[in-house]
Amino acid sequence: MDLKTYLKEKKIVVDEALNAYFPDDEGPASDLIKAMKYSLFAGGKRLRPILCMAGAEAVGGDGKDVLAFACALELIHTYSLIHDDLPEMDNDDLRRGKPTNHKVFGEALALLAGDGLLTEAFSMMTDPELTKHIEPDIMVKVIGLISGAAGYRGMVGGQVADIQSEGREVDFSVVEYIHTHKTGALIIASVTSGAMLARGNESQINAILSYGKNIGLAFQISDDILDIESDSETLGKNVGMDEKMGKITYPRAVGLMKAKKIQSELVEDAIESLGIFDHKAKPLRMIARYIIERKK
């Protein structure tokens, strides 16, 4: 099996589950649901859900059994993009080649669509039908893991540090904080939650955690490199934004060559972390390499 087929198959599973979960609605909140679905189906790669399922598979579980959490991670990721794009934040008008949520639905509805997606993530993680193969004690632990990674101790904290460092001279330690929190935390939680939900043992979960830390950082660095090297059409969003916003990134802090070197080392470390696993971790190994080869 090649990675392209794996990613495609998994994306279909995720898209179908998300589609089935969100009803069409003609009630007073119908515009809200439209706004939520607009960003949810705007062409995301479903990387976090796929990492969650691949994490479950690596420890011998079935990816479909953890779909509730896999999809919930995409809801959280999508909410964060909608809020990040708002005028008071990055003020972006293009995302995945389409107008951003607030450009289509207005700022109030975009704000609430983000709130709705974030909240619904926790409804999805507790959906009785979707979680029937998972024990409640593990569900509670994983909800704690994911909310911790998404909140002020994780992604939201990284976002704050990011906007506060714009246009300012900051320590490299702040750059590292931003990277590990803003993007890294939720990626780590995605793959680790899959392994936990599928009842991986302690050494397996620690190995997956180490894998997640490495690819999480590699992913953010590749995002920053793409912002420099790619073009808007390929990337589906405006490029050169980091420099424009005065954002300090890995390639800007250490140089493009060094950033690429660090990135390659992180991917190799990630793959090495998976040494205890058999062929069932092959998707995770392939995903690690894909992160630095991707074009968008």
Place this chain on the structure above:
Amino acid sequence: MDLKTYLKEKKIVVDEALNAYFPDDEGPASDLIKAMKYSLFAGGKRLRPILCMAGAEAVGGDGKDVLAFACALELIHTYSLIHDDLPEMDNDDLRRGKPTNHKVFGEALALLAGDGLLTEAFSMMTDPELTKHIEPDIMVKVIGLISGAAGYRGMVGGQVADIQSEGREVDFSVVEYIHTHKTGALIIASVTSGAMLARGNESQINAILSYGKNIGLAFQISDDILDIESDSETLGKNVGMDEKMGKITYPRAVGLMKAKKIQSELVEDAIESLGIFDHKAKPLRMIARYIIERKK
């Protein structure tokens, strides 16, 4: 025991738990934590946490055992106020007698403080130490209940209907939708979650649910009446805002007299719902009366 003492004692318990939960922090997210705590400790009545604890007590439980969820409900309520006050929403500059979050910390940080509080609510609901007396299966159910009530099928949905109806002629059914969703849903979830977490039986939970529906609607009507009859100093926020924003409310839709009559009936119905309970439901009975007697 009188209500004033009960509310005061419970508020202290909630405030202490919230205080212990949020650390002082000097790291890159320190401003975020400051912004979160600013609104969290801006003088809220802690009505939702108190309802949660009183719901637990009514079915024979200990309010302190459900503190994780009680406090989480306050986090959710506080996030909703921060986002509601943002310029793209109600654009309010005064809340509980103090400048609103974005007036103090700026719009970006206020947005993220709201996101942080909402997310952290789910961390708090799964905190191992705070939830050690609750079974995981019930925790999962209640997380589902609360997220459903807070999200697009509840509070966020009501908020959307509310902003979309501003300055427009809307059906009374939309007014009812707004009231039952925007405020009612989380109040119902607060008191019901307490009863569920304390292992109330089905008929007890249904009775509490009926109580919650009645006081939830009564509470929103009293909010709307206070916006007409109170003054900014007493209320701690600008009054007359509903009329200014062209918002359709119960008193505006049916008249002030009729609204007060409906409100009294709802409170009597709420108390009647508690018929199966003994003295342990006395706080809930007192809270129902307090809702229409409150001045802020």
